[in-house]
Amino acid sequence: MEYEAVIGLEVHVQIKAESKIFTTCPAGFGYEPNSLTDPVILGLPGALPVMNKKALDGIIKAGLALKCKIPDVCKWDRKNYFYPDSPNNYQITQFDQPICDGGEVEIELPGSTRAVMGDHRTVKLTRIHLENDVGKLSHFSEDSLVDYNRAGTSLMEIVSDPDMSSAEEAFAFLTSIRQTMIYCGISDCDMEKGQMRADANISVRPVGQTELGAKIELKNLNSITGVKNGIDYEIRRQTSELKKGRKIIQATWRWDADHGRTEEMRKKEDAHDYRYFPDPDLMPVMVDDEWKNRLQAEIPELPFEKQRRYVLDYDLPYSITSVLVPDRELSEYFEEAVTQAPKSGQAIGNFIANDLLRELSDAKQSLSDCKVRAAHLLSLVSAIDKGVITKQIAKEVFTEMFNTGELADEVIERKGLKPDFDEDQVKAWCEEAIAENPKPVEDFRSGNEKALNSLKGQVMKKSRGKANPQVVDGMIRDILS
Amino acid sequence: MSQEIFYKTATELSQSLAKKELSSVELTQAIIDRTQAVDDKVGAFNSRDEKDALAQAEASDARRASGDGRGPLDGIPIGIKDVLAVKGQPLTCSSKMLGNFVSPYDATCIQKLKSSGSVLWGRLNMDEFAMGSSTENSATKVCSNPWNLECVPGGSSGGSAAAVSAGQAVVSLGSDTGGSIRQPAAFCGIVGLKPTYGRVSRFGLAAFASSLDQVGPMGRSVEDVAMVLQSISGHDERDSTSFKAEVVDYVAAMEQLKGKKWTLGLPKEYFDLAADTAAIEPVLKAIDFYKSIGCEVKEVSLPHTEYAIATYYVVATAEASSNLARYDGVRYTHRAESYDDHIDLYFKSRAEGFGEEVKRRIMLGTYVLSSGYYDAYYLKAQKVRTMIRGDFMKAFEEVDALIAPTSPIPAFKKGEKSADPLSMYLSDIYTISANLAGIPGMSLPCGFSAEGLPIGLQILGKPFKEEELLSIGQAFESAHDFKNQHPQL
Numbered sequence: 021m022e023y024e025a026v027i028g029l030e031v032h033v034q035i036k037a038e039s040k041i042f043t044t045c046p047a048g049f050g051y052e053p054n055s056l057t058d059p060v061i062l063g064l065p066g067a068l069p070v071m072n073k074k075a076l077d078g079i080i081k082a083g084l085a086l087k088c089k090i091p092d093v094c095k096w097d098r099k100n101y102f103y104p105d106s107p108n109n110y111q112i113t114q115f116d117q118p119i120c121d122g123g124e125v126e127i128e129l130p131g132s133t134r135a136v137m138g139d140h141r142t143v144k145l146t147r148i149h150l151e152n153d154v155g156k157l158s159h160f161s162e163d164s165l166v167d168y169n170r171a172g173t174s175l176m177e178i179v180s181d182p183d184m185s186s187a188e189e190a191f192a193f194l195t196s197i198r199q200t201m202i203y204c205g206i207s208d209c210d211m212e213k214g215q216m217r218a219d220a221n222i223s224v225r226p227v228g229q230t231e232l233g234a235k236i237e238l239k240n241l242n243s244i245t246g247v248k249n250g251i252d253y254e255i256r257r258q259t260s261e262l263k264k265g266r267k268i269i270q271a272t273w274r275w276d277a278d279h280g281r282t283e284e285m286r287k288k289e290d291a292h293d294y295r296y297f298p299d300p301d302l303m304p305v306m307v308d309d310e311w312k313n314r315l316q317a318e319i320p321e322l323p324f325e326k327q328r329r330y331v332l333d334y335d336l337p338y339s340i341t342s343v344l345v346p347d348r349e350l351s352e353y354f355e356e357a358v359t360q361a362p363k364s365g366q367a368i369g370n371f372i373a374n375d376l377l378r379e380l381s382d383a384k385q386s387l388s389d390c391k392v393r394a395a396h397l398l399s400l401v402s403a404i405d406k407g408v409i410t411k412q413i414a415k416e417v418f419t420e421m422f423n424t425g426e427l428a429d430e431v432i433e434r435k436g437l438k439p440d441f442d443e444d445q446v447k448a449w450c451e452e453a454i455a456e457n458p459k460p461v462e463d464f465r466s467g468n469e470k471a472l473n474s475l476k477g478q479v480m481k482k483s484r485g486k487a488n489p490q491v492v493d494g495m496i497r498d499i500l501s
Numbered sequence: 502m503s504q505e506i507f508y509k510t511a512t513e514l515s516q517s518l519a520k521k522e523l524s525s526v527e528l529t530q531a532i533i534d535r536t537q538a539v540d541d542k543v544g545a546f547n548s549r550d551e552k553d554a555l556a557q558a559e560a561s562d563a564r565r566a567s568g569d570g571r572g573p574l575d576g577i578p579i580g581i582k583d584v585l586a587v588k589g590q591p592l593t594c595s596s597k598m599l600g601n602f603v604s605p606y607d608a609t610c611i612q613k614l615k616s617s618g619s620v621l622w623g624r625l626n627m628d629e630f631a632m633g634s635s636t637e638n639s640a641t642k643v644c645s646n647p648w649n650l651e652c653v654p655g656g657s658s659g660g661s662a663a664a665v666s667a668g669q670a671v672v673s674l675g676s677d678t679g680g681s682i683r684q685p686a687a688f689c690g691i692v693g694l695k696p697t698y699g700r701v702s703r704f705g706l707a708a709f710a711s712s713l714d715q716v717g718p719m720g721r722s723v724e725d726v727a728m729v730l731q732s733i734s735g736h737d738e739r740d741s742t743s744f745k746a747e748v749v750d751y752v753a754a755m756e757q758l759k760g761k762k763w764t765l766g767l768p769k770e771y772f773d774l775a776a777d778t779a780a781i782e783p784v785l786k787a788i789d790f791y792k793s794i795g796c797e798v799k800e801v802s803l804p805h806t807e808y809a810i811a812t813y814y815v816v817a818t819a820e821a822s823s824n825l826a827r828y829d830g831v832r833y834t835h836r837a838e839s840y841d842d843h844i845d846l847y848f849k850s851r852a853e854g855f856g857e858e859v860k861r862r863i864m865l866g867t868y869v870l871s872s873g874y875y876d877a878y879y880l881k882a883q884k885v886r887t888m889i890r891g892d893f894m895k896a897f898e899e900v901d902a903l904i905a906p907t908s909p910i911p912a913f914k915k916g917e918k919s920a921d922p923l924s925m926y927l928s929d930i931y932t933i934s935a936n937l938a939g940i941p942g943m944s945l946p947c948g949f950s951a952e953g954l955p956i957g958l959q960i961l962g963k964p965f966k967e968e969e970l971l972s973i974g975q976a977f978e979s980a981h982d983f984k985n986q987h988p989q990l
Contacts, residue, residue, distance in 0.1 A: 059586075059606050063827040065594065065707035066586045066608055070741050100823050100870070104843055109826035164843070166831070295870035297879060300711035300820055303741050 022227040023262060025255040027190055028146075028182040031197055032175055032217040033207045034153065035078035040172035041152050042069030042112060042302075047174075049213075053167035061172045063107035068301050071096075076119065078206045079150045079176045080307065081315045083120030085204050085322060086178070086197075088148060090312055094119040095304040100295040104166055105154040113177075115296040118149035119307070125180070125200075126324050127192035135339040140324070143193050144181040151175050182221065182232060187251040194218060194247055199323045203348050211243050220251055224258040224268070233258070233268060238282060240274040250275030254282050326351060334358055334365025343373040349387055357394040364401040371397060371418060379422045391425035392418070399428035412485050413437050439486040446479070446487050450495045453478035464500060472496060507535040507668035508987050511725040514671060515573040518565065525565075525576030528671075529558035529620050532578045536623070536669040539990045544644040545654075545664035547583045548591050549623035554578065557620040564618065573728055575618030580670030582661045583624040583641075584631055585716065586705035587611050590621075594707050595639035596629045598828045598854030600835045608705020609740065610674065610716050610733040617732040622670055626660030629856045630825065631681055631709040633657050634928055637919050638858045645915075646688060647988035648954055652912040655685030661719050662689035667990055672720035672729050676706055678713045679813055680907075680932025683944035686719055687907035687957020690946045690983065692726045692974070693719040695932075697964045698939035699744035701730075702737030708824040710817035711742075713936040722984045723945060723975040727751035730967060746965060754968035755975055763973055765791055766801035766900035771931055774806075774909070781906045783948025783956045787977055788904060794976060801900060803892040806934060808885050810926055813933045815869050815882035822866030828854065861922065890938040897963050902973055905931050907944040907957030935961050943970045946983035955983075 040047050043060035059067035083090050097115035123145035131138035153175040155168040178197060184190050198209040198216060209216040218241050223233035238254050241247045253275070258268050270288045321329070327345045330336045336344075344351045350372065357368050380390060400417060403409050409417060409432060420431040432438055453475050454461055463471035472493070479492045506514075506528060517523040533551050540546055561576035581587060584594050586604035588611075593599045607615065614621060628638035636644040636659025644659045646652040647667040654663040658675030662685035665673050675682040677695035686693025694717045701716045708714060718729035731751045737743045767788065772781075792798050830836040830850025837849030855863070869878035896903060908928060918925045935942040940961055947958035958977065962970040978984060 062832065064586075064605070064833070065592055065599065065602070065827075066604075066703075066705040068704050068708075068740050070739055098823050100826060102826065102829065102844075102847055104829075104831045107827065107832070109829055110823050293872050295823070295867065295872070295875075297819060297823070297870055297875070301708075301741065 021263075023224050023259045024227050025185050025258075026182045026223050026225065026232055027184040027186070027251060028221040029178075029180045029184070029190055029193060030219045030221070031178040031180075031194065033082070033178065033197070033201055033209060034215045035075070035174035035176055036205070036207055037075050037078060037174050039072055039075070041072055041075040041150065041174045042172060044072065045172065047172075048169070051169055053165075053169060056169040057171075061107060061168055069112060069299075071302060071305065075174045076150065076305065076307075077315060078174060079119055079148060080312065081204050081319060082176060082178075082201065082206050083123065083148050084312065084316050085200050085319050086120075086123040086125055086145060086148070088120035088123030088145065090120055090307055091117065092308070093117065093304050093306055096299040096302040097296045098299045099151075101292050103154070104164065105157050105171070107155065107168060107171055111151055111154070112299055112302070113151035114149035117304070118147045119305070120148035122146070123148065125193055125196050127189060127196045128324070129188055129192055131338075134342075135337070137338045143189070144183045146179040146181050148176055148178045151177060182223070187248045187255070190220060190251050191244065191248045194244065196323075199346055203320055203323055204318075214242075217242065218247055220247070220254075222251060222254050222258065224255060224262060226262075233262075234270045236268065236270070236282075237272045238275055239272060239285065240276075242277070246275055246277050249277070249280065250282065253280065257282060320348070330365070330369075334362065334369065336365055336369045340366075340369040340373045343377070344369060353387060353394075357397040360394065361398055361401060364405070367401045367404065368397050371400065375415060375418045376422075379419065383422075390422070392421050396421045396427055403428045403432060407488055408432060409437055410485065410488060437486065439483070441483065441486075443491075446483065446491060447495055449479045449482040449487070450475075450492065450499055452482065454496070454499060461500065504985070505535075505668065506531040507671075508721070509671075510722045510984065511574070511577050511671045511720060511728060512722060514577060515728075518576045519570070521565070525558035525561040525620060526555060528576065529554050529578050529622070532622065532668070532670060535667075536664075539647075539667050540669060542645060542650055542990065543647055543663050543667050543669065544642045545580070545626055545660040545667065545669055547593055547595060547624045547626050547639075547641045547660070550590065553590075554620050554622045561618050561620065571616070571618035574614070574732055576620060577671050578620040578622040579614060579729065580622050580625045580661060580664045580673035581611070582627055582658050582673065582675050584627060584676050584707045585611055585674060586707070587621060587624075591624055592707065593624065593641065594630045595627045595641045596828075596854065596856065596859070597640045598835050598851075600854075602833050606705065609702035609737045611705060613733050613735070614674075619732070623664070625658070625664055625670075625673060628657035628659070628681075629859050630707065630821075631657040631676055631678055631714075632821070632858050632862055634680070634684060634925050635913070635915070635918065636660065636685070637915060638856055640856050643915070646912045646954075647990055648690060649912065649952070651914055652954065653688070653915050655688030655908075655912060657681040657685075658693070658719065659685045662686050662691055662693065665689070665691045665719055665721060666988060668987065672718060672725050674716060674729070674733070675719050676709075676714055676716050677932075677936065678709050678715075678817060679936050680929045682717045682719060683907050683932050683942055683957065683959060684929065686944045687946075687955065687959075688912040690955030690986065690988070691719055691721055692723055692943065692945045692978075692984075693717065694726045694730060694943040694967065694970070695935060695941060696730060696734065696967055697744070697941045698936075699742055700941070700965065700967065701733050702735070702740040702743045704737055704739040708820075710820040711824060712820060713813075713817055715936070723943075723971055723978050724752060724755070726943070727755060727971045744965065749968050751968050751971055755972045758968065758972035759975075761972065762795045762797070763791070763901045763969075764797045764799070764899070765973070766799060766896050766903045768803045768806070768896070768903055768905055769800050770803050770806040771905045774930060780910050780950060780956065784904070784906045784958055787947045787958045790977060790980065791904070794980075798904070799900065801896040801903065803889075803896060803934065805885060805889045805892050806930075809889055809934045809937060810930060812882045812885045812889065813929075813937060814865065814926060815878050816886060816937070818862045818866030819870050819879050820866070822863045822870065825855075825859065825863055830854070858922070886937045889934055893934070893938045893940055893961070901969060902963070903961040905959045905961065907931060907959040911950040911952070911954035911956055931959060940964050941967045941970055943974055945974045945978060946986075947977065947981075948983075
């Protein structure tokens with residue numbers, strides 16, 4: 021019997037914000053432990069949460085970007101459980117009236133090679149809600165310490181429908197969410213820093229069965245590879261259990277990345293009873309159209325839309341778009357130049373994807389510090405278009421521009437890279453090359469097209485790389501015909 | 502006979518201070534002396550900082566001397582229930598759980614009192630975490646009724662009532678979740694007002710049941726209570742449930758409403774319930790008084806009254822079970838000396854730190870919120886609560902305010918009810934509905950029982966119409982002399 025997996029993800033994303041959700045206490049990373057606290061964060065007697073309206077901007081934006089419905093009213097509930105990282109021993113969250121309903125995430129599956137675009141599909145979302153994050157525990161041999169700096173910061177939970185069927189899809193889902201969040205400036209989504217965390221609900225059923233199998237909630241998927249490997253492992257495990265005729269019993273499991281396996285954490289009957297109830301300290305939140313419209317206006321073109329536009333408008337190959345698009349800064353850099361020379365999209369894209377990124381990485385520089393700006397790229401592309409320099413020489417010019425900040429014309433002038441010969445001279449070099457290389461000439465005449473390259477190479481050498489290869493190609497063919 | 506300084510009303514003392522016939526230091530010292538003389542018997546104070554009070558009094562006198570007086574409360578010693586956060590002062594909620602906790606911040610109502618110049622005086626005894634009707638649930642000390650030391654002062658704001666009654670504070674702040682200001686005020690023969698939910702900020706009030714809790718004033722006269730209410734009222738950005746409305750000048754409003762012929766309602770169900778008519782005899786006389794001054798008095802019905810106590814004990818305990826979860830032994834509370842792991846730390850610290858009544862309510866609240874029971878208890882209770890509020894709103898279409906007893910019985914003997922929590926819960930029958938409905942209520946002395954114990958008259962009013970309650974109360978008060986009757990200690 022064939023089996024298929026059904027996967028739903030719950031993705032926690034920390035929202036970048038200056039202050040915490042339910043107090044004016046500042047939020048941030050890397051501060052002295054317990055310095056970003058106040059009576060509300062520490063759960064002191066008498067302290068009350070008050071919603072910081074600005075903290076909702078991030079999640080409403082996320083909801084709009086992911087095509088959720090934003091209901092006019094949402095409310096706050098308490099999720100009660102004891103844990104030392106939770107100062108009140110309840111978390112403020114949204115149980116039955118979340119801020120975002122439904123929604124979808126466009127994902128791209130891997131193509132046959134890296135240069136080929138993979139299939140796209142949408143994964144349905146159930147909801148997105150906001151809750152306050154907990155503190156951070158550190159365990160030592162005798163004691164455990166807790167830092168409440170993170171406590172009370174905005175954490176959104178994006179819950180998907182059971183709408184995925186493989187680890188690749190789950191991975192693509194996370195990647196897409198991550199890019200959307202980064203594009204919208206909602207979160208940096210660095211999984212290693214805990215800014216993005218995922219739990220997966222995984223079940224396996226015989227192909228053709230409509231009813232879902234018993235689900236395993238898989239926790240501790242703390243990295244992108246953890247998500248992939250953990251889900252993969254769990255699907256294989258459940259399938260193998262079913263094939264052996266065993267039953268899967270609903271439970272919570274965890275991914276053990278060190279040993280590369282999943283293990284049971286707690287059975288269903290040991291699950292917490294969170295005793296949700298509406299938080300009596302907080303009023304429901306009204307989200308009006310003005311608020312939504314203001315945030316809608318702040319949502320930039322999203323990555324997949326941008327990628328499609330690059331292919332359409334600038335005829336960029338997929339491999340270049342998949343370098344430019346994921347990095348919003350890089351794509352903006354590209355667009356600044358390409359809007360002034362829309363026909364040179366490919367050339368500009370190529371210089372950025374190949375030469376610029378190589379130079380930046382060699383020089384360990386960031387894009388914002390880079391001396392090559394739109395004007396430089398434009399001057400370079402124009403010099404090639406006008407036939408002033410060859411593409412080969414352009415690479416040299418690019419490196420010079422990168423190092424000195426000069427425009428392409430200035431580099432060409434200073435280094436004397438303009439051709440200092442006429443067409444007769446090129447013709448003379450062609451004739452010389454033909455005379456000096458009888459073997460390739462013979463090969464070409466007997467139908468070997470490739471042999472022409474060797475002759476062209478000789479001419480280019482004689483011109484010290486300055487001759488236009490297309491012109492050379494034509495001349496050699498003329499002479500030999 | 503000139504009255505003892507410590508039995509004068511804030512209104513009188515305020516005039517003396519303004520005329521410089523009296524200094525705040527003299528007044529505060531008189532209150533301190535009185536407290537030192539009687540508090541061994543009364544037990545109203547959990548702790549007191551006499552030096553700090555005198556320093557505040559000196560500062561007040563200095564302000565008045567330089568013409569910077571801050572108004573009627575400047576220099577008046579006000580006792581604070583030990584459930585409100587005062588920066589630098591202990592905050593125990595009369596619980597072992599909070600042990601040596603000192604608050605690093607001020608409650609909003611405390612900040613407001615500070616800016617009014619009042620002398621914040623002591624930490625007043627109460628039932629642990631405001632859970633109780635007798636102050637017998639205090640883990641700190643026994644608190645007695647100044648009128649009869651064998652009796653309870655009521656609760657949970659028993660210390661706040663006893664201190665005012667015994668002359669150990671001029672006025673005080675209490676908190677009322679199901680009658681915790683009004684019932685002790687009635688038991689101790691003083692005035693106590695529970696404002697409309699949202700009138701006074703709850704920021705800095707250690708929560709018992711967030712949707713029911715309200716801070717309010719207690720004093721020897723209606724005007725004293727009005728003065729304090731005015732000072733602590735108002736919207737607070739730090740409490741989302743506080744109401745955005747202008748603060749009324751209650752004293753001026755009372756003056757304006759003087760002589761108004763009110764339409765007053767008698768909740769049929771309340772009087773039907775009264776088993777001991779002798780205990781409410783003075784309330785019936787008060788009703789006759791209102792008729793005699795031209796008020797219209799009519800019977801009204803609050804048909805869901807019989808569900809009020811059950812509803813209250815579901816809603817209040819559910820919220821309490823969550824609100825008190827923060828007292829866990831991890832950060833600032835009592836922590837067990839030895840434990841195996843964090844779960845054991847919770848169990849032991851909470852078992853040692855909380856008293857019986859608090860544990861009972863946490864368990865009850867945890868149960869009613871549990872999955873599978875939520876709909877049957879909590880959700881249903883919220884629906885009934887809406888109906889109870891509906892009863893009041895309907896009654897207020899016909900009448901300006903309701904008149905009722907504050908408590909079915911006067912102060913009872915210590916220990917009499919502590920073995921039977923249910924009968925203790927039932928004694929809150931007249932006060933609980935106002936919290937469920939969110940409406941204001943006031944208790945003022947209206948007579949004495951055969952045993953010489955004070956009896957309270959309760960007036961329940963429309964939301965945010967505290968000035969009407971105060972005016973109706975003052976009409977009775979000014980025609981009687983209860984505010985000048987004091988216990989013999």
